[in-house]
Amino acid sequence: MKTPTSLEDLIESLRCLPGVGPRSAQRMAYHLLQRDHAGAQRLANSLAYALEHIRHCEKCNNFTEEIVCELCRSERRDATLLCVVEMPADLLMMEQAHCYKGMYFVLMGRLSPLDGIGPREIHLDRLLKRAQDGLVREIVLATNFTVEGEATAHYIGELLHGKGVKVTRIARGLPVGGELEHVDSGTLAQAVIERREI
Incomplete structure (x- = not known):
C-alpha cells in the first residue's frame, strides 16, 4: 500500500528534529493525525508564528x-x-x-x-x-x-x-x-x- 504523499512529507519533515529517526517520525505523524488534531494545529501555528517573529538579538545573538x-x-x-x-x-x-x-x-x-x-x-x-x-x-x-x-x-x-x-x-x-x-x-x-x- 502506498503512503499518501502528504503523510510522507510530514514524516520526512519530523525527521529534521534531533534524535528523531524514521520510526519515531512515523509514530509522531500517526499520533498527531489520529489522536491529537488540536495539538497538531497548535504545533503548526506555533512553528509558523515563531518562524515569522523570532529573530536573533543584535547584541547577544540569542x-x-x-x-x-x-x-x-x-x-x-x-x-x-x-x-x-x-x-x-x-x-x-x-x-x-x-x-x-x-x-x-x-x-x-x-x-x-x-x-x-x-x-x-x-x-x-x-x-x-x-x-x-x-x-x-x-x-x-x-x-x-x-x-x-x-x-x-x-x-x-x-x-x-x-x-x-x-x-x-x-x-x-x-x-x-x-x-x-x-x-x-x-x-x-x-x-x-x-x-x-x-
Missing part, C-alpha cells in the same frame, strides 16, 4: 522577538562581563545557577570543521566586534567541555589575545564531555566562580 532582547536591555546586568555560550539552553542554565550577572553572547553552535561549521557560522565576527565595544573588560568562555567546545574556546582565546580584554574559561568541575544544559546548577556555579585566565 533568540528574541525584539531587535535587542530584554536581558541585553537590562541595566541591572554588568556590561563589563561577557559570557560566551554555545546555545540558548546553556544561557538558560547559567541564569538558573544564579552565579553570573554579566551579559552574554550565544554562538548558536561550536566549531566543527567535519560538519562544515567554521568561524563564520558561529558569528565570531560579531563576537569580536562586541568584545571591542569599549564596555567589555572580561570575556568568560563557557563553551562545553567537549572536543568541539574546547577547540572553540581555544580559537576564541587566540582571536581575542592582545585585544585589550581579559579572557577567562570556566573551571572544570563539569564532567569532561559534558554539556552545560545537563549539569546541576551547584556544579555550574562553582565552575563559574573558579574560572581561570587563558
Whole structure:
C-alpha cells in the first residue's frame, strides 16, 4: 500500500528534529493525525508564528522577538562581563545557577570543521566586534567541555589575545564531555566562580 504523499512529507519533515529517526517520525505523524488534531494545529501555528517573529538579538545573538532582547536591555546586568555560550539552553542554565550577572553572547553552535561549521557560522565576527565595544573588560568562555567546545574556546582565546580584554574559561568541575544544559546548577556555579585566565 502506498503512503499518501502528504503523510510522507510530514514524516520526512519530523525527521529534521534531533534524535528523531524514521520510526519515531512515523509514530509522531500517526499520533498527531489520529489522536491529537488540536495539538497538531497548535504545533503548526506555533512553528509558523515563531518562524515569522523570532529573530536573533543584535547584541547577544540569542533568540528574541525584539531587535535587542530584554536581558541585553537590562541595566541591572554588568556590561563589563561577557559570557560566551554555545546555545540558548546553556544561557538558560547559567541564569538558573544564579552565579553570573554579566551579559552574554550565544554562538548558536561550536566549531566543527567535519560538519562544515567554521568561524563564520558561529558569528565570531560579531563576537569580536562586541568584545571591542569599549564596555567589555572580561570575556568568560563557557563553551562545553567537549572536543568541539574546547577547540572553540581555544580559537576564541587566540582571536581575542592582545585585544585589550581579559579572557577567562570556566573551571572544570563539569564532567569532561559534558554539556552545560545537563549539569546541576551547584556544579555550574562553582565552575563559574573558579574560572581561570587563558
